[in-house]
Every structure is written in C-alpha cells, then in structure tokens.
Amino acid sequence: MEFSEKLGVSDRIVSRWESDGEQATLRMVNQAALDTLLAKADQDAQGRFIGILAADDIPTQAVIEPDEEQKLSGEYVKHPGDGKLMAHIPEGIFLSGEDDYPVWVDEFHIDTFPTTNADYARFCAATRHPVPDHWENGRCPRELYDHPVVHVTWRDANAYAAWAGKTLPTAEQWEKAARGTSGRVFPWGDQKTAAKCNVRETGVERTTSVSRYHSGVSPYGVYDMVGNVWEWLASPTVPGRYELRGSAFTSPLFRGIPSALNDADDTMHDDDTGFRCVIPMGHLVPSKR
Structure with missing residues (x-):
C-alpha cells in the first residue's frame, strides 16, 4: 500500500x-x-537492488560457469590513481556479438561510471592538458561536475587513461562488462525499456548524472553502458579510427545494444562522446562505500 x-x-x-516479473x-x-x-534510497538499499539485478543473470550456456556472475557482481574497489570506483569483472567466457559467439576475457576492473567532468578537470589541472572547448572560461559549470565529460577525442581519452594508470577498454572487455556472460541484449536484460537509460526516446536531450539510472546497471553493477554518451574504446577498426560503444542521449535505444558497432576518427569530438577506463587485476584499494 x-x-x-x-x-x-x-x-x-x-x-x-510482481506477477509478471521480468516480462512486466x-x-x-x-x-x-x-x-x-x-x-x-540509502546506499545499503541501492546496493541490495544492484545485487538483485545481478542475481537474475544466471547463465544458461554450458560453456559458462553457473554461479560466476551471481557470486562476483557488485564488487567495487577504489583506484589509487584517480580515486574512481571500479567494478570487478571475473575472467571467463562470455557470449559476444550479435551471434553470441563465446569469447574468453581475462579478469579486470572497469570504471563503475563514465569519466565525469570533475574527474577530467583534475586531470587537466595536474597535467595542463587542454580542457574541452565548450567549458566556459576554461572551467566546467558546477552543475555538470557529475555528468560525463564530452568533447574529448580518442587521444584525449587515452591521455587521461595513461595519467590515471589505466587504459581504455577493449571491445571485448567493454561488451562483457555491459552484457554479462549469458548473452542478454541490454545490460538490464532483453526488454526494450528506454526509461532505464538516457537515450533519444527518454526525451532528456542532454547528458545526465552518471549515477542517475540505477535500474539500468549491468550484471556487474556498471552504470550508463547504454545511453548518456558514446564511449571510446582501445580497439581500432582501421588506422586512426577506434570503436565506440553504448550510444548516447542523441541516439535511439536500438543503437545502444552493447553488441552494436560504431567507430570514429581519433580526432573527432562532439557533445555526446566520452569514455571510461579499465585496469587488469592488480592491487587496488577496497572501497568502504
């Protein structure tokens, strides 16, 4: 009631x-x-919610270890370089691409949220790297601090990753973090639910806070893997061009399917493209969050 x-x-x-469950x-x-x-809700309640979402993704393919995602999703650590929360992605096979082809990916951590304007501002201050052109007087507006940074080229994104002691994700790393192991279409499952992310159908028409869409997290508790901003990847398509995944607030929902491919020149930048980083399994600081 x-x-x-x-x-x-x-x-x-x-x-x-409740009776319809996932079909609702x-x-x-x-x-x-x-x-x-x-x-x-408080952080404990949000954590339980993410855990429930992850537990729903029990793999059905024989090539995947049965309880892998249920046991490991939602494990967060804090990276000592840029202080960002990172989600643990276990090693193993996941179903990749439109044909759900089994692919092995080694264990790694991925940023729980896309790189924000506040993150990028610290990088620019520390390295004197040029700030995005659209920042007023070289400063990001305070109300956009927790929005994903945009107007960054692949070269800018790669420079940030190197400064933080990370790398940009490969296509395989990014897709596994977004879909889980069992071939779900979207991070949250197979339903075409635009309200779980910031895409064209949602009607927001601008970037949003990277932590806004709790119900759209991936099986590993990673946010904004569909919508908000396209994300640069480390995987080249041809010399000078790199993959982009995830779609943006300017894109229709179907473009955000994590297996869908896109690419751009490494000097391209616009108002709907950002990035996040990864790091191989290593010595990171556990988060108390």
Missing part, C-alpha cells in the same frame, strides 16, 4: 508487476518514478 502510494499507482498495478512492461512515467525512489 505505502509503496504504491509513493509511486502514485494502484495496488493492483504493483501486484501485476512499465509506462515510462512509472519507470521514472521507480528510478527517482531508488535515487532517494
């Missing part, structure tokens, strides 16, 4: 969602209300 009142829907609708179809306004409630 209390839960339905907070959402502004009837008890009958909530009961139907929510109106965008209801999904947005759920995201808002989750954003206001």
Whole structure:
C-alpha cells in the first residue's frame, strides 16, 4: 500500500508487476518514478537492488560457469590513481556479438561510471592538458561536475587513461562488462525499456548524472553502458579510427545494444562522446562505500 502510494499507482498495478516479473512492461512515467525512489534510497538499499539485478543473470550456456556472475557482481574497489570506483569483472567466457559467439576475457576492473567532468578537470589541472572547448572560461559549470565529460577525442581519452594508470577498454572487455556472460541484449536484460537509460526516446536531450539510472546497471553493477554518451574504446577498426560503444542521449535505444558497432576518427569530438577506463587485476584499494 505505502509503496504504491509513493509511486502514485494502484495496488493492483504493483501486484501485476510482481506477477509478471521480468516480462512486466512499465509506462515510462512509472519507470521514472521507480528510478527517482531508488535515487532517494540509502546506499545499503541501492546496493541490495544492484545485487538483485545481478542475481537474475544466471547463465544458461554450458560453456559458462553457473554461479560466476551471481557470486562476483557488485564488487567495487577504489583506484589509487584517480580515486574512481571500479567494478570487478571475473575472467571467463562470455557470449559476444550479435551471434553470441563465446569469447574468453581475462579478469579486470572497469570504471563503475563514465569519466565525469570533475574527474577530467583534475586531470587537466595536474597535467595542463587542454580542457574541452565548450567549458566556459576554461572551467566546467558546477552543475555538470557529475555528468560525463564530452568533447574529448580518442587521444584525449587515452591521455587521461595513461595519467590515471589505466587504459581504455577493449571491445571485448567493454561488451562483457555491459552484457554479462549469458548473452542478454541490454545490460538490464532483453526488454526494450528506454526509461532505464538516457537515450533519444527518454526525451532528456542532454547528458545526465552518471549515477542517475540505477535500474539500468549491468550484471556487474556498471552504470550508463547504454545511453548518456558514446564511449571510446582501445580497439581500432582501421588506422586512426577506434570503436565506440553504448550510444548516447542523441541516439535511439536500438543503437545502444552493447553488441552494436560504431567507430570514429581519433580526432573527432562532439557533445555526446566520452569514455571510461579499465585496469587488469592488480592491487587496488577496497572501497568502504
């Protein structure tokens, strides 16, 4: 009763969602209300929510170890270079590409959130690297600190990664972190639910905070793997061009399917392209968050 009142829907609708489970179809306004409630919840509740999402992704293919994602997803560490939270991605096979071809990926950590304007500002201050052209008087507006940095070229992204002691993710690393091991279409499952991410159908028409879309996290608790901004990868397509994945607020939902390919010249920059970093398994500082 209390839960339905907070959402502004009837008890009958909530009961139907519960009975339909993963097959439930929510109106965008209801999904947005759920995201808002989750954003206001305490960190323990948010952590339990991410754990529940991860536990739903139990692999069905014989080539995958049965409890791998359920056991390991949601493990976060803090990187000593740039202080960002990183999610643990275990070694093993995942189903890759449109054909779900099995691919082995070694163990690694990936940034839980895309690189933000605040992250990038610290990098620029430490290295005197040029700031993005659109920052007013060379400074990012305070209200955009927790939005993903944009107007960064592949070369800019690679320079940040080197400064932080990280690398850009390969296509295989990025896709596994986004999809999990069992071939789900989107980070949250197979449902085409635009309200779980910042894409064209959502109607936001700009970047959003990197921690906004709690219900759209990947099986490993990684945010914004669909929508908000395209992300530069380490994988070249031809000399001077590199892969991009994940789509952006300017893109329709179908472009955000993690197996979908895109690329661009390494000097390209625009208002819907950013990045995140990875690091091989190593000595990192555990987070108390």
